[in-house]
Amino acid sequence: MAPEILIVDDEADIRGLIAEILRDEGYEAREAASDKEAYAAVAARQPALMILDVWLNGSEHDGIQILENIKKNHPSLPVIMISGHGTVDMAVSATKIGAYDFIAKPFKTDVLLHTIERALSEAKLRKENEELKKLSGEGEHLNLVGQSSVITEIQKEIERVAEMESRVLITGDPGSGKNFVAKLIHKQSPRKDGPFVVLNCAALSSEKVEETLFGVEQTPDTPRKVGLLEEAHSGILLLDEVADMPLDTQGRIVRVLHSQKFQRLGGEGFVEVNVRVLATSNKNLQQLMENGLFREDLYYRLNVVPLNIPPLVERRDDIPDLAKQLLKKRAIATGRATPILTEDAVSVLQTHEWPGNVWELANIIERALIIAQNRDNSAISGDVVNSALSEQSESKLMSWSRAPEVLNKPLREARESFEREYLMFHLDRFGGNISRTAEFVGMDRAALHRKLKGLGVQSNTKSTGS
Template sequence: MSASILVVDDEEAILSSLSSILQDEGYEVATAKTGGEALKIFTMDPPDLMILDIWMPEMDGLETLRRVRELVPTAQVMMMSGHGSIETAVKAIKLGAYDYIEKPLSLENVTLRVKHALEQYRLEEENRSLRTKVQRKFELVGQSAAMQQLRQLIETAGPTNSRVLIGGENGTGKELVARAIHLQSARGDRPFVAVNCAAIPETLIESELFGHEKGSFSGATSMKRGQFEQADGGTLFLDEIGDMSLSTQAKVLRALQEQQFTRVGGTKLMKVDVRVLAASNKDLFKEIDKGAFREDLYYRLNVVPIEVPPLRERREDIPLLIRHFLRVHAEEQGLRMKEITPEAMHVFQQYEWPGNIRELRNLIERLMIMVPGSVIDTHQAAMSLQGRQPAGGAAASSIPASMPSANPVLSQTFDSLRDARNAFEKDYIGRKLREHHWNISRTAEDLKIERSHLHRKIKLLDVEMRPES
């Protein structure tokens, strides 16, 4: 689709010549003789680029630019003038203009600068789209009383520089809370560095946090900056802090107290400005009693305590979360978003979700891949929970006894998306073959693939062929 350009000038000759030039370059061009006309066009259908004359009667170009940017803050605008001055150009740029060109217009110059302006607009649109996707991925979803209280705590703690200790069960979204706190702070545009303390071997945790000098230990072939340095000016999130050894805890405590440290094998003091947020699914008071966690570090971290509620305590948020994950997975995998029936939603709301939001997200991803058709029904929802152990058996009691046998693929666990897709394809091709009484030609026609492609799939996926006698 070609880019759209709006040319605004009170001179008919300029409108005519610029329109012809730009249309020859393949752009869709609209014109306006006044700032008022331009504003009406922006209200109805904003173009990708506006070329705007400064000197016009009634409403001049600078005022038009100001109003356009109020309507569409991301509008890409090039100013042009035959009576320009440096002062006017500077004022236009300050008001948000991308470029400034002088009349008389040069054909080659105009087309080149239009190309650059549209390329810049495209890049900015891509950045905005990517930023929106990232923000959606880390969005805190839910309107329950528990979530509203959590958001209030985040809004209170975020703008401060205080350390926050986030508690909650596995899978409740403690990192999402940490990211939300970071974005609410004055450090929001600086680095957010997350470290899972439980996932790093004890022998490497100190090097991971504080970095190391070349040759400081076997395998240290070059200098490495640690996570404290990488988070300088921003936020460092220490997840599963309760799994950190006592010796590492002592070094973290010192780094928090002094805002400085030395790399492993080094002698130079490294000074940093880092806000530390920490999280744990363990009861740290019990860990302190057992001698596994330092009490002084606990109080250093626990300036502002935040507890993230488990999913079973905010069941009213489950429909919102499910629709959110359906949309996110559809976008990430290039799939069509599926619908979910009210009865299927009820099945999910009755389940206890011991794995919390992480379990729900993974299950929705599996259903997006495995369920044929555009609707997830009660049967598929119930079978996806089969074999799981909900507290109190709530989910099991919601499965109708009269329900026919389901696709067993839905209740399996896979190591990767590729394994899941292969399992679904194998099951789906097998069912289609049975429907067509093992006739390869009719099955291939139904699947809308070539016979040779179907033969390859049967061999590759090891689909069992059992022709009826």
């Protein structure tokens, strides 16, 4: 979606000329002829940038006063001042109040466009830096690392839905990468240059959700607070863990999805927005609907395109690449060289169940790094990973609890028991991939098939060409 620019000038010819230039360059343009119209336009929906004339005939406030009032309520809104009678003192005063730049009339088109481009670019960069600060340390950019068939299919699905304007409901276990998938949809969508705004429904009290989402109208004592819906205009709003949204707010969201307009808390006028809405949930929304805890009409409006993200345990092939990326990230953050991840360490990682998905893997990698450093190890070994896991909780590792039982069997039966568990271990490790298992254990693929059949191992196995 193109950035929207508000032009405030008392001369209709000037407003029309600037609007025509902007539209030719792919921007959206709105116009205002007075202070009242300017305030009303910003109240209706905050633009991406304002072009503001200093002198406005028939207005109670001049451009400098409008700038001062706008900056009180919308400090991040870039404002470019224009004037045919400007002075150096006026320009200095405007920039002190918060104007991005001051351009004298008559202005050159390329100068105006270049100034607009710089102002929007810097505003976008500031917003991105704020988002990066919020996300620092979370490692979300690592969630879809891997080459497994599962991840390949998810990536194809992301590419497909990104081009649409449809709403998407992204489901999956905690830590499986739902938020990152939403970011990828934004990045690959036609709205990629617009904002990506997240409402964390689980982190806010019921009293704060509506204030955060819809904003609050200004009062004589407090400035206007712009809500996330308004911030997301021309971009994407993510309702993160939407199942935790209060029922009353769910009803208001249904109306917004239908009309694309809403009222701020304490406001009388409507704010119109153009927002694509995505949602995530780690809960069974069908069950919540049956229990009266989630609105059916909201579910069907959000679930236009369903997208389920599989847990880490279903994509074990991706664990080595993901673990190495996490190791590198944590090593860089601590100013150390990235240690090697040994084969036995990979084995242990691939056979753990990972109920906490990528979040849990990141914690284990960080803990393993600390253990290795304490032992002066130059590599992360299986023993180090085992220690990290045992510090956290009991984990599903390859330990032969059946050893006493097997030791009391004849050699042939004992050998079969060992082979069965050994091969099942590596099948589990390689996600059921027969070719990779055969290569690792040193067997021909057909021979492995026969061996598994002879041992009575029935499993969902995958096979790739040799």
